[in-house]
Every structure is written in structure tokens, then in C-alpha cells.
Amino acid sequence: MTELDHAYFERYVKQNRVFILGAGFSAAAGIPLTEELLARAMRKFSIECPGIYSRVENYAKECAGSTDRNLDLSAISFSELCTFLEFIELREYGGGERWCENGSREKLALRFYLAKTIAEHTPPVSSLPQLYLDFAAQLHERDIVISLNWDGLLEVALEAVGKRYTYNFSDAEAIKLCKLHGSVNWRLGDPNQWGTPVNTLGWQSMDFTKGMMTREIYYSSSLLQFSTWQCYAPLGELDPFLVLPGYGKAFDVRANAVLWYKPEFAFATTHDVFIIGLGLAHDDFFVRSFFLSNLPYIDAFSGVDGRRVFIVNPDKAASSNYEFVLRHGHAELMNMPFSQEHIELMAKRRSDA
DSSP states (O other), rough: OOHHHHHHHHHHHHTEEEEEEEEHHHGGOOEEEOHHHHHHHHHHHHOOOOHHHHHHHHHHHHHOOOOOOSSGGGGGGHHHHHHHHHHHHHHHHHHOOOOOOTBBHHHHHHHHHHHHHHHHHHGGGGOHHHHHHHHHTOOOOOOOOOOOOOOOOHHHHHHHHTTEEEEEOTTSSSSSEETTTEEOOOOOOOSTTTEEEEEOSOOOEEGGGGGTTOEEEEOGGGGGGHHHTTTSSSSSOOOEEESSTTHHHHHGGGGHHHHGGGGGGTTTTTOOOEEOOOOOOOOOHHHHHHHHHHHHGGGGHHTTTTOOEEEEEOOOHHHHHHHHHHHSSSSEEEOOOHHHHHHHHHHOOOOOO
């Protein structure tokens, strides 16, 4: 590579960023965080689908070792509940009683109400906070966004500012949005209603089965609007693909393994990395392993000097959770909520490149 070629490559790489989004990214939009989300979803679940809810409630009490008449959600973590439901699903599978290939009725109904609650609290374009419009506006087609969130907040913001996005890296001119934990508007398997093929939601294929995958994942843009959800019930066509916390995650992530593989290349032709609102709990073994496999070594990916990792997180535990990255000297912890200040930093880093 000549000196001129190298200078061009440096300029090209420095324009491109990786954004890794956790639940804290969406907090300012009013989308509830984990514990509040579970509580809200369970309330909705109990009202709209009391039969299946009663079974989930009893399993939650059993998991918590509770004999109380009323379920105390504070006595059990979200991860523990999901892990216990995985055990129930395994038991049903072993006895030939599993509801369908995607899981037990209890697990699928819980996913449905988690997703419906998220959709309900995702603001429409008309009331979207300026913070998210500005974030979306500064993205360009060579940026890669890796989201660990289920919500469609960024999709709504990108549509509001007139920018295209792709979930499967198929459109070179679109912003790459890689959702490792699934999304409220995705489903696994061909759209159907109790086994009968149906498509009333405009499902579009991600074409994963053109590669190594045997089951397709589909997405529906109409599910980004809460009004659409009012017409559907759980255990039917609207069957959200959400990778739940807990040990069942080890099974669920295999369905979108392609999306865990492709981001490995995200660090080769990008420069700055912004990790926003991601708590990185110690029991989140897949995300932690993904980071351990990449972030400590990002200086070696492109060969372009000056690469930085900016971690935006107000959690007091962020320093210890990200110690394995911070100790290498190319990362900086900004111990505060995501704000306009960080968007200005993104713009400055890109303009100075």
C-alpha cells in the first residue's frame, strides 16, 4: 500500500463507527428498564390472558420458594424466572407436550406481553425526544449499530429523519442495525396462525436460510406502531422473537447465530466504538464473551491509530464491569446518562478524522 493509499484508507476508516446499545440508551424515551418492564408486562398479561398467566404466576412463586397468595416480583429476578420457564419447557418437551417448536405457551405468552408493553411505551414520531432524532441524523451508511434492545426506538427515529436501515447487512447504502437479542417486530419461523400459513402483518424475510440457517426470521414494520398490537393475541401469527435472559439464552441465540457472527467484521473497517447504556452484567455470558473476544484487541483490527472506545453508562458498577476493556488504555468511561453531549462528541470525533 502506497503512502497515498494508506492516507485514504485512514480517512475512510475514521469516518465509520460502531455503536453498541443497551437498555440505558432507550431510557430517556420512557421505555421501562428490566424490572419495571417485567412488572408492567405481567400486569397486562394477568388482565388479557389470565389462564396462562396463572400458570406463569405459580411457576414464579415456585421458583422464588414463595407460599404467599400474591406474587411478589421483587423476590425473583427476571433471569431466574426465565431460566425456570426453560426448565418447564424442557419438561414439556421430554413428555411430548411442548406447545410448538418456538417454545411453551407460558414462554411465548410472556414474550408477547413483554413486546407489547415495550411497543406501548415506545413514543411515536410525533413525540420522539430530540435526542434520538439527533442521534439518528448523525448516523451514515457505513456505521454499524449493534443493539441488545428489543424495542424499535431507533427504527422509528431513523424513519423520522428519512434514513434507511437494514437488519441483515443486505443493503450497502443503509445503516446496519444488528439486533442480537431479537426485536418486538421479529418472528422465528414462517408466519402462521395455529399451524395455518398466514401473513396479515406484511412479514418480510431476512433471508438467513439462504445461508447456514434452517429456520427463517421475519420482520414486520407495522409492529413498530402500538396500534397494530391491539388487533392480536398471543400464541398466533404475532409471535415476537425475543432472546430472554437466563440459561435458555444459550438455545435461543442459535436461531439468529448469523447476527452474532457478522459483527465480528464490524471492527475491521470502523474506528470509534460507542457503548451506550449497556450494563454488562456478570451473568450476561454471551455479550460479555462477545466483548472479551473483541474489545481488548480493537487496536489491532484496522491498523489505524487513535481508535477509542467510549462507554456511556451512569451505573456505579460500570467501572468494574468494563475493567477488562478500560485497563488497556484505549477506552474511556463516561459515568453519566446518554445525552446531547455525547452526540456532540460523536460529531466532533468524525469531523476531526
